[in-house]
Amino acid sequence: MAEQDYWGVGTKDKLTRFEESMLPHMDAAYNLARWLTRNNSDAQDIVQEAYLRAFKFFGGFRGDNSRSWLLRIVRNTFYTWREKNQREEDLINSDDMVENLQSDAPAPDALMLRQADSEALREAIESLPLEFREVLVMRELEGMAYKEIADVADVPLGTVMSRLARARLQLRNCLIDRMTRTAEPRSGSQPESPKTRLTQPARKKD
Amino acid sequence: MICSDMSESIHAYLDGELDLSRSLEIEHHLKDCPACSRVYAEQKSLRSAIARSSLHHEAPDRLRRDVHTALRQAAGSESPSRRRWDWRVLWAPLGLTALALLVVLAIVTRPSAESRLSEEIVSAHIRSLMPGHLMDIPSSDQHTVKPWFNGRLDFSPPVKDLASAGFPLVGARLDYVSGRTVAAVVYQRRKHVINLFIWPARNRGGPTDKTLSRDGYHLMFWSQDGMSYCAVSDINLAELDQFVLLLRGPE
Numbered sequence: 001m002a003e004q005d006y007w008g009v010g011t012k013d014k015l016t017r018f019e020e021s022m023l024p025h026m027d028a029a030y031n032l033a034r035w036l037t038r039n040n041s042d043a044q045d046i047v048q049e050a051y052l053r054a055f056k057f058f059g060g061f062r063g064d065n066s067r068s069w070l071l072r073i074v075r076n077t078f079y080t081w082r083e084k085n086q087r088e089e090d091l092i093n094s095d096d097m098v099e100n101l102q103s104d105a106p107a108p109d110a111l112m113l114r115q116a117d118s119e120a121l122r123e124a125i126e127s128l129p130l131e132f133r134e135v136l137v138m139r140e141l142e143g144m145a146y147k148e149i150a151d152v153a154d155v156p157l158g159t160v161m162s163r164l165a166r167a168r169l170q171l172r173n174c175l176i177d178r179m180t181r182t183a184e185p186r187s188g189s190q191p192e193s194p195k196t197r198l199t200q201p202a203r204k205k206d
Numbered sequence: 207m208i209c210s211d212m213s214e215s216i217h218a219y220l221d222g223e224l225d226l227s228r229s230l231e232i233e234h235h236l237k238d239c240p241a242c243s244r245v246y247a248e249q250k251s252l253r254s255a256i257a258r259s260s261l262h263h264e265a266p267d268r269l270r271r272d273v274h275t276a277l278r279q280a281a282g283s284e285s286p287s288r289r290r291w292d293w294r295v296l297w298a299p300l301g302l303t304a305l306a307l308l309v310v311l312a313i314v315t316r317p318s319a320e321s322r323l324s325e326e327i328v329s330a331h332i333r334s335l336m337p338g339h340l341m342d343i344p345s346s347d348q349h350t351v352k353p354w355f356n357g358r359l360d361f362s363p364p365v366k367d368l369a370s371a372g373f374p375l376v377g378a379r380l381d382y383v384s385g386r387t388v389a390a391v392v393y394q395r396r397k398h399v400i401n402l403f404i405w406p407a408r409n410r411g412g413p414t415d416k417t418l419s420r421d422g423y424h425l426m427f428w429s430q431d432g433m434s435y436c437a438v439s440d441i442n443l444a445e446l447d448q449f450v451l452l453l454r455g456p457e
Binding site for chain 1: 213214216217218221223244247248249250251252253254255256257259260261262263264265266268269270272273276277278280281
């Protein structure tokens with residue numbers, strides 16, 4: 001930062017360079033923040049703050065992967081924000097769900113999973129514990145390599161691999177659970193009930 | 207049943223994160239193990255379901271505008287506040303001032319070319335007074351001395367005998383002053399030695415007429431007909447002046 005700010009003339013230059021390398025990743029940044037917060041306006045706040053932080057520390061950016069660098073800041077911004085606004089739901093969310101869904105899901109069907117719609121997938125992914133959700137989102141929605149995910153989440157490569165495996169297993173169980181439940185009470189008059197049951201940990205709506 | 211050591215590798219295999227040998231190992235295992243191959247099939251289905259879905263959130267336009275504005279504010283507030291408090295900006299003017307001072311000092315205190323020259327001439331003069339150093343060719347005949355310089359210098363110094371005026375020519379030698387070989391013609395005044403250094407005037411005028419005193423010696427500089435001269439001796443200034451006038455005089 002020192003050399004660019006010598007006369008203050010470097011500032012415009014810095015902004016231009018920053019925008020050129022970081023603005024193209026705004027969708028990725030928002031997508032991650034949106035999945036982490038599960039809320040539009042919180043995600044926007046976090047992305048904006050992350051961009052300001054990134055701009056401040058841009059002088060220290062020497063790497064070649066600007067997306068990973070930015071996403072790491074987004075993630076850190078989120079965790080800081082979360083500490084301040086700690087919500088019960090995140091805690092309830094994680095382990096109970098794992099217990100409930102892991103073991104006794106009915107016989108799986110690959111074909112059935114293939115037909116899972118966006119809404120079912122969205123709810124299932126949002127119900128995943130944070131540390132599973134973030135690796136899954138980075139892998140499946142951003143198409144990031146394990147190495148990049150490890151950089152962003154600041155964990156070893158092996159941890160990325162095992163979290164991803166567990167995230168997918170849980171996702172699968174969650175989906176199958178939901179689909180069998182929607183299939184069963186077809187006769188009943190409560191088509192909304194399974195959905196409400198699954199999203200029990202109250203999500204803040206957009 | 208699921209092979210526990212395979213469960214994670216299947217995902218890495220699915221993601222193309224395994225090296226070739228490990229991939230082949232997994233492929234081989236999937237053929238033999240129905241449980242694992244079912245897990246693999248499920249995960250492939252799940253992945254294609256995600257791929258087909260519209261789960262990727264795109265940044266809203268409002269966010270783009272907000273970030274754009276916020277960054278401009280941050281960039282704007284970063285420079286002036288920095289400039290006001292940043293001591294580093296003082297370095298440039300300070301540095302320039304210091305540099306200017308140094309240059310002025312260097313110019314003021316630098317020994318001028320002339321003063322360096324006179325110093326060297328005095329040294330050469332003193333050296334010549336040491337035994338055996340005064341002359342390469344002892345001769346009172348200007349017609350012997352002048353040709354002696356031929357082939358020893360790239361110029362031909364005028365040599366004049368002033369014996370009739372009380373400044374007899376006693377000889378000559380080559381000397382080295384200010385980075386070049388010069389002619390030194392030696393005269394005598396009673397028991398005093400006068401060295402006359404002669405070299406081609408480097409620039410148009412050469413050193414202007416000047417009289418200096420240094421360490422008890424007098425030096426007189428002048429230029430004439432493309433040659434620079436310096437007469438140096440410990441005789442009194444009036445006599446040296448007379449000597450110089452005689453040399454410059456009629457011709």
